[in-house]
Amino acid sequence: NAGVMQNPRHLVRRRGQEARLRCSPVKGHSHVYWYRQLPEEGLKFMVYLQKENIIDESGMPKERFSAEFPKEGPSILRIQQVVRGDSAAYFCASSRAGTDSNTEAFFGQGTRLTVV
Amino acid sequence: KQEVTQIPAALSVPEGENLVLNCSFTDSAIYNLQWFRQDPGKGLTSLLLIQSSQREQTSGRLNASLDKSSGRSTLYIAASQPGDSATYLCAVSGSARQLTFGSGTQLTVLP
Numbered sequence: 001n002a003g004v005m006q007n008p009r010h011l012v013r014r015r016g017q018e019a020r021l022r023c024s025p026v027k028g029h030s031h032v033y034w035y036r037q038l039p040e041e042g043l044k045f046m047v048y049l050q051k052e053n054i055i056d057e058s059g060m061p062k063e064r065f066s067a068e069f070p071k072e073g074p075s076i077l078r079i080q081q082v083v084r085g086d087s088a089a090y091f092c093a094s095s096r097a098g099t100d101s102n103t104e105a106f107f108g109q110g111t112r113l114t115v116v
Numbered sequence: 117k118q119e120v121t122q123i124p125a126a127l128s129v130p131e132g133e134n135l136v137l138n139c140s141f142t143d144s145a146i147y148n149l150q151w152f153r154q155d156p157g158k159g160l161t162s163l164l165l166i167q168s169s170q171r172e173q174t175s176g177r178l179n180a181s182l183d184k185s186s187g188r189s190t191l192y193i194a195a196s197q198p199g200d201s202a203t204y205l206c207a208v209s210g211s212a213r214q215l216t217f218g219s220g221t222q223l224t225v226l227p
Binding site: 033035038041042043044045048055056058059091093102104105106107108109110112 | 140147148150152157158159160161162165167205207209212213214215216217218220
């Protein structure tokens with residue numbers, strides 16, 4: 001897994017609170033992806049970021065969800081006013097490049113969000 | 117829109133058996149295909165990456181093949197062990213740069 005670090009590993013939030021999920025990519029990787037795995041479902045793409053830029057956010061809900069990858073520091077996935085349906089495992093992946101056929105994606109351990 | 121299907125959804129085999137997991141995808145314009153392993157409650161571990169120009173990759177007891185024209189990949193596991201029990205995920209990467217995942221095959225190897 002070459003060092004993609006996600007924290008926290010588990011996060012419990014009450015409905016209406018905010019959830020902030022952090023992802024530190026593999027050292028030297030400048031491409032970060034967020035995926036969501038709902039209970040009993042497969043992983044679905046949410047957003048693709050390169051340092052300071054959102055490249056593709058086509059899989060991210062239009063409301064309440066936002067993502068950033070600042071020049072310094074980890075990538076953040078932010079969910080405002082959480083609802084029960086946001087309960088899922090959120091995975092971050094990083095890669096060295098975005099389009100190279102030899103580009104391998106490395107995944108973190110995930111953050112399991114539970115909304116109560 | 118790329119769609120990835122994995123068959124079977126679940127598989128149970130006795131220890132020592134060789135087995136094949138299948139993955140198919142609808143759009144053959146891919147950059148690469150990756151096989152991952154996911155243990156319950158854990159993250160994804162990359163097993164093998166096959167570039168679009170390659171036909172197969174091997175790592176230890178694992179061998180993955182790719183037939184891009186027919187939109188198929190197989191993961192062959194030789195001499196299965198109880199420690200191989202996990203969910204195996206196939207994912208393809210294309211011009212959209214994101215990975216599109218199948219729903220996985222849940223493998224149980226019985227001692």
